[in-house]
Amino acid sequence: MKAGGGVPGLWMVRALCLTAAGVLAAGCTGGAADRAPAAQRPVTPSAEPSSPQARPSPVPAVHSEGRTRVLEYGDLVVRATPESSGVRTEIEVTNTHERNTTYSVRISIADGEGWTAYNRFWLQDVPPGETGRDAAVIGSKDMGPVPKVPKIYVDEFTPIVDQR
DSSP: OOTTTOSTTHHHHHHHHHHHHHHHHHHHHTTGGGGSOGGGSOOOOSEEEOOTTSSOOOOOEEEEETTEEEEEETTEEEEEEEETTEEEEEEEEEOOSSSOEEEEEEEEEEOSSSOEEEEEEEEEEEOTTOEEEEEEEESOGGGSSOOSSOEEEEEEEEEEEEOO
16 A cells, blocks of 8 residues: 555545535535425415515513513513413514514513523414414413513514415
């Protein structure tokens, strides 16, 4: 065996492996999924997530209204009020789109010391210019003492605008 040369043909095997990996990667990312015949494509409802680039990210603002903590985050308002059984959480979303919109919203409530609970809200078919509302008690006293000053986190806020 020559010094520095290794096994003859080893470089060829490496080159073929790299070429095969490149072809596979190009097939996965080059729009291959879009090339399936229309009959084989899954049926998609007439609603699609709105473009995240459509509007700038909102800036959260938090304040208190008595025992209730309020988070304003763009079109979303979240109110968290401690109760004996958990944190009563109310959400409101104003639809600023031109069509009916469904919202998927995941909210976490925490105390900053280990107590954390979450809930997913679905506000369906909110008409343009209207406000959708929902409420739930998040967490429980079984998790430990309910936060007296709840911290509110928006884990997900996804508007799905009706395309019809």
